[in-house]
Amino acid sequence: MNDIDEESEEILLIINIDDFREINDFYGQIAGDKVLKGFANRLKVIIKDKNIDIYRLSGDEFALYIHTPMTKNDLSHYINSLIDHIEKMIFYHEDNEISIRVTIGATLDMESALEKADIALKHARKTRKHFMIYDENLKIEKQYKENMEWVKKIKKAINYDRVVPYFQPIFDNRTGSAVSFECLMRMTDENYDLYLPGDFLEIAKKSRLYSELTKKMVTKCCEHFQNIDCKFSINLSVDDILNEEVVWYIKDEIKKYKVEDKIVFEIVESEGIEEYEEIAKFISDMKKMGCKIAVDDFGTGYSNFEHLLKLQIDYIKIDASLIKNLEHDKNAEIIVKTIVDFANRLGIGTVAEFVSSDKILAKVKKLGIGYSQGFFLGKPAPDTVIIE
Numbered sequence: 001m002n003d004i005d006e007e008s009e010e011i012l013l014i015i016n017i018d019d020f021r022e023i024n025d026f027y028g029q030i031a032g033d034k035v036l037k038g039f040a041n042r043l044k045v046i047i048k049d050k051n052i053d054i055y056r057l058s059g060d061e062f063a064l065y066i067h068t069p070m071t072k073n074d075l076s077h078y079i080n081s082l083i084d085h086i087e088k089m090i091f092y093h094e095d096n097e098i099s100i101r102v103t104i105g106a107t108l109d110m111e112s113a114l115e116k117a118d119i120a121l122k123h124a125r126k127t128r129k130h131f132m133i134y135d136e137n138l139k140i141e142k143q144y145k146e147n148m149e150w151v152k153k154i155k156k157a158i159n160y161d162r163v164v165p166y167f168q169p170i171f172d173n174r175t176g177s178a179v180s181f182e183c184l185m186r187m188t189d190e191n192y193d194l195y196l197p198g199d200f201l202e203i204a205k206k207s208r209l210y211s212e213l214t215k216k217m218v219t220k221c222c223e224h225f226q227n228i229d230c231k232f233s234i235n236l237s238v239d240d241i242l243n244e245e246v247v248w249y250i251k252d253e254i255k256k257y258k259v260e261d262k263i264v265f266e267i268v269e270s271e272g273i274e275e276y277e278e279i280a281k282f283i284s285d286m287k288k289m290g291c292k293i294a295v296d297d298f299g300t301g302y303s304n305f306e307h308l309l310k311l312q313i314d315y316i317k318i319d320a321s322l323i324k325n326l327e328h329d330k331n332a333e334i335i336v337k338t339i340v341d342f343a344n345r346l347g348i349g350t351v352a353e354f355v356s357s358d359k360i361l362a363k364v365k366k367l368g369i370g371y372s373q374g375f376f377l378g379k380p381a382p383d384t385v386i387i388e
Helices: 020-027 029-046 072-086 113-126 141-159 197-206 210-225 238-242 244-257 276-289 305-310 330-346 358-366
Strands: 011-017 052-058 061-066 091-093 096-098 102-107 131-133 163-172 178-188 231-236 263-268 292-298 315-318 349-352
Touching: 011 029, 011 072, 011 113, 020 029, 020 096, 029 052, 029 061, 029 072, 029 091, 029 096, 072 102, 072 131, 102 113, 113 131, 113 141, 113 197, 141 178, 141 197, 141 210, 163 210, 178 197, 178 210, 197 210, 210 231, 210 238, 210 244, 210 263, 231 292, 238 244, 238 263, 238 276, 244 276, 276 292, 305 330, 315 330, 330 349
Parallel strands: 102 131, 178 231, 231 263, 263 292, 292 315, 315 349
Antiparallel strands: 011 061, 011 102, 052 061, 091 096, 163 178
């Protein structure tokens, strides 16, 4: 679709709110939630065309599916007008006025449209433009092809049982013994090359394959620990928890392998736990079964202590960015001490992530953190070894 006058009857836009995390950091999580809900409602007001459908993808990203004839030139005018309307929006929280800016990626080619719109979005960000329309003549074709190759790899990994858990021990700081393992996702190919989550998770989410990876991990980890006398933890995204099919699958596997009293679900705090009702219901259901809940990466961005009160958390995993700086950063030490004191008052266990030296371990113990995890103590491995 290189001719600017050529029409397409279907178009996809991805709208990303720029620097949304800064809104959470500066104004707080409640304000961030208000902005997201307000933005969604105002999009509906702006876009009254029955031939345009609005979707929320995740976090701070929304999609528009336009099913009406439009040329590339028409689309450019439409996006400019849309951005103008959006950036005139003002949101209110208490006495504060909050405005937003957006970046938009679009495609008139509906074959693998989500991936192409996302590539255009990333290219717009990289080149500091308000929007970009996917064009095969742009130098983003290579990235698109690479993404498609990754999609193929992920599908093969799912179909040929190449999604594998690695296990990293978590140590009790009082006894020095490994009492639990975090299950970390890895993927292999036909050549037995090993891939870390950073290589493929984002692409898996964009291509709707993420839930299948979660299911594979849940089954393999439950099976592995069914006859091992220790706890184990599995990472879940908010998307997993909001996916009813995935939740039912998790419940069935837990019952099947009888690991209700061993499993801990780690939920990433920095993803933005905003659907309190859905998250709270999931946590309540899991705890009734005997499972435990941990908040992962606590201390990144806007760490909301209200999460801990509302969501009945069992463990806080204190983020690596704080733990690795304990030796030299007094502010990091103050923040960690505050988290630990607060957790202790609520009867919540604390875990230090990224413990990388004996000095940091000593500091962690001095601050009263209950458990430690890190390469210094034990690296992720394809099997579990209880280290005394």
